[in-house]
Amino acid sequence: MKKRKLRCPVCGASDFFYDRARGEVICRKCGSVMEERLIDFSQEWREFDFEQKESRRRAGSPLTPTRHDKGVSTMVGIGADMKGLSVADRRKYLRIAKWQTRISTAIERNLKFALTDLRRSASVLKLPESVEKEAARIYEQAARKGLVRGRSMESVVAGAIYAACRINNVPRTLGEISLAFGLDKKEIGKTYRFICRQLGIRILPTSPLDYIYRFSNELGLSPQTTTKAIEILKKALKKEITSGKGPMGIAAASLYVAALLTGEKKTQREVADVAGVTEVTIRNRYKELLEQLGLEDKVKEVKEK
DNA sequence: AAGACGAAAGTGGTTGA
DNA sequence: TCAACAACTTTCGTCTT
Numbered sequence: 001m002k003k004r005k006l007r008c009p010v011c012g013a014s015d016f017f018y019d020r021a022r023g024e025v026i027c028r029k030c031g032s033v034m035e036e037r038l039i040d041f042s043q044e045w046r047e048f049d050f051e052q053k054e055s056r057r058r059a060g061s062p063l064t065p066t067r068h069d070k071g072v073s074t075m076v077g078i079g080a081d082m083k084g085l086s087v088a089d090r091r092k093y094l095r096i097a098k099w100q101t102r103i104s105t106a107i108e109r110n111l112k113f114a115l116t117d118l119r120r121s122a123s124v125l126k127l128p129e130s131v132e133k134e135a136a137r138i139y140e141q142a143a144r145k146g147l148v149r150g151r152s153m154e155s156v157v158a159g160a161i162y163a164a165c166r167i168n169n170v171p172r173t174l175g176e177i178s179l180a181f182g183l184d185k186k187e188i189g190k191t192y193r194f195i196c197r198q199l200g201i202r203i204l205p206t207s208p209l210d211y212i213y214r215f216s217n218e219l220g221l222s223p224q225t226t227t228k229a230i231e232i233l234k235k236a237l238k239k240e241i242t243s244g245k246g247p248m249g250i251a252a253a254s255l256y257v258a259a260l261l262t263g264e265k266k267t268q269r270e271v272a273d274v275a276g277v278t279e280v281t282i283r284n285r286y287k288e289l290l291e292q293l294g295l296e297d298k299v300k301e302v303k304e305k
Numbered sequence: 306a307a308g309a310c311g312a313a314a315g316t317g318g319t320t321g322a
Numbered sequence: 323t324c325a326a327c328a329a330c331t332t333t334c335g336t337c338t339t
Contacts, residue, residue, distance in 0.1 A: 186317080277331090279309085280331070284311095284329095284330090
């Protein structure tokens with residue numbers, strides 16, 4: 001394949017930063033996001049990788065031995081030496097072995113379906129490979145621990161994906177995931193919390209900064225505005241007026257203010273939609289930002305024009 | 306007519322006794 | 323286990339552009 005020199009359509013520079021974790025290419029000079037779906041290039045070998053993974057799994061040991069799956073990962077040996085055992089004990093032994101085979105093949109079967117589903121939605125969500133793998137790992141753990149029982153397989157897959165996103169600081173909102181799966185936000189959130197608790201996964205709150213680039217890109221805002229939003233956001237973080245608040249609302253409000261100040265005005269509704277929050281939340285955050293950062297005058301100035 | 310603003314009531318989750 | 327609580331949503335009326 002011929003190598004073509006990429007140039008930033010905004011500032012013309014050809015110095016890019018590839019944020020592998022987020023699957024985004026960002027111009028070093030002006031900060032605009034060039035490509036959000038870089039991952040699509042890797043579709044081919046990623047699938048190949050998954051095939052490999054699956055076949056490996058069928059062949060034997062789980063990839064991630066953890067403290068959680070004691071009972072299941074320790075197989076009762078089928079060809080074990082049973083000479084010293086009574087008939088009753090032998091029967092019992094064989095019965096256990098049989099059930100374990102049944103359970104584990106059931107899990108393998110389930111895993112096969114789940115991973116197909118996972119792969120499909122990861123591709124819809126344009127997730128980096130690392131996150132997809134992480135999600136697969138989480139799902140497998142959950143399945144082996146029997147957490148899928150009583151829940152739809154899809155919701156657990158969705159929960160695993162969401163958890164993987166959070167862990168890798170790859171911002172995807174619950175709304176986006178629920179759209180990709182056609183599931184209710186609440187349901188995904190519920191299973192997400194459930195499997196996190198059960199698997200002892202520690203979740204750090206996401207930073208609003210993680211969302212800025214994507215939201216900004218989706219709104220079609222200029223790099224200047226994006227930079228402005230980040231500037232505002234950082235000040236807000238420093239003043240600690242953001243703690244306890246939802247990160248998406250804060251990111252959205254920062255972008256809204258920034259767009260206002262640079263004359264690229266977006267309506268509250270537009271911003272609210274891409275950020276997956278309501279206008280009311282934006283208004284509240286927006287008000288706080290203006291008060292705490294002394295931006296009222298600047299906004300007034302802009303409005304006069 | 307559309308957008309911005311804010312009050313009031315409701316939702317789901319966390320926390321602390 | 324339950325009640326208080328904070329953040330966010332929904333809904334709706336009013337004001338501004």
